[in-house]
Amino acid sequence: MSTGSTGSTGQAIDDDLVRRLIAGQFPRWAGLAVARLPSGGTVNAMFRLGDDMVVRLPLTAGGAGDVSLERTWLPRLAPRLPTSVPEVLGGGRPAEGYPWPWSVYKWLAGENPVAGALSDPVALAGDLAAFVAAMRSITLPGAPQAHRGGPVASLDAATRTAIEELRGLPQEGVDCDAAAAVWAEALEAPGWNGPPVWLHADLMPGNLLVNGGRLTSVIDFGCLGVGDPACDLFPAWNLLPADAREVFREALGVDDATWTRGRGRTLSQALIALPYYRGTNAAMAHNARHVIRTVLDEG
Template sequence: MTTIPPGPDGRAGITADLVRRLIAAQFPQWAGLPVVPVPIDGWDNRTYRLGDRMTVRLPTAAGYVPAVGKEHVWLPRLAPRLPVAIPSILAQGEPGEGYPYPWSVRGWLDGETAVPERIDDMAEFATSVGEFILALQQCDVTGGPVAGEHSWYRGTSPAYYDDETRRSLKLLKGRIDTGLAQEVWEAALAATWTGEPVWFHGDIWSGNMLVEQGKLTAVLDFGTSGVGDPACELVIAWGMFKGESRTAFREAVAQDEGTWARARGWALWKSMLVLSECIDTDEEKAADNRRIIEEVLGDHR
């Protein structure tokens, strides 16, 4: 995967100065506005505030480029149908100033990242997330981007990641209950999706949601979105919810047992992959992924 040469600030060569030059060259009406990195950034893109009410979002590698055009076309069409705000696309930039990819200018969304400490009623929040997922599924899929490479295969069968999962099972033997984990994985593969394709976000987690006064107000980053199987949407059931909130989420999202079986497969694949990479090097990350695996196995059991 082609990446931008590293820059002096370690941000894949994307700097505030680069953003200023791109804006000045392509959108001179916004030249002179302050450009400041956002406090919490992602891996796939670098994001900068542009003035008070805009952001600039730039892919860090070629694999993340398809999201730019996809979001430019589809977010304005989806937004009116959804119960909370999603990013508004104001402009699409072109490669320039030594930067090789298209990029976008978006409206700023108020709110704070939806970490549990900012949510007073987690069950109510879980219901809101479920209602968002259902509303997205009800959007018209005509001409929508069919799940595949652009969505990192979210929306397809979890079988795409079969090799990675079986490799993780071997690496984690003796460290987790790999016998039960394999049973969960086989159940996910066997639960073939036969439904009509629907819209999915593909990366529903706390970092892609905003809250105000503890309430869900916005969902961000539709880079992995598409049209296909919605099972990947349910991973948050084990990543963020538990007990009463997980029950509330399950009731709100109203998915069948086969979809839940595939969802357990999605959660297991990712958590085992991450755990196999960090189990002896990052105690906090390892503990979090162990917890998710145990919750998934317990849910299957």
């Protein structure tokens, strides 16, 4: 039986498609077991290939653009980072009715961390800070603009629209006035006036892998680029409890304005995600609720 989903073109993206793509373009791997991996991600479908590889196929044209970005930059970033990142083993081409480029990566073991169920949150906070600091220290030329790297004000219209949507969803229990106040504070905070820094720009729990409570890998670099360092503070509110949050902040030496922008950016993403995903993606909606509670409870 095939298991999979449907891309934005209507093409069935399932294990049968993956087998055909692999057989046609990477015959040395033909015959290896293929199994769909459960994921709360919204941009790519993931399939285990044998014991040591994973196939990632974009679900949308927008996701297809991330393929070349990762192929270009991950080999350059990997030796400069303290954790493992995806290693491209093969670059696939459109075929078998599938319209976009796709990739085969080396398998990275581990599990996604879960907010509220971390075995060693303080140590994990230190690991995350080390990764973010390493990204910031990179000086590779020709960097693209990070997907979320621009000014906080660029998120204003979408954030205010989401707050109004949530006012119409009282069952979600969001204090929309409090959310609007936090967002206003982020808008009023001084912007970043230093040089843009390298960012992962999508440090969601689903893009982190841990083993024994410690960070082992960071995946999905489709939003990477340079911009405001506040963009990589997301784990402070989408994953870490209060004591570990302070460890994360202190390890990175985050000033008040950057912290305020980071909190606002993280809240903005959650406010936008909740009404959008609440009926279609339980994992994304659950994390959005967690972020909103965490930020508003922090006061």
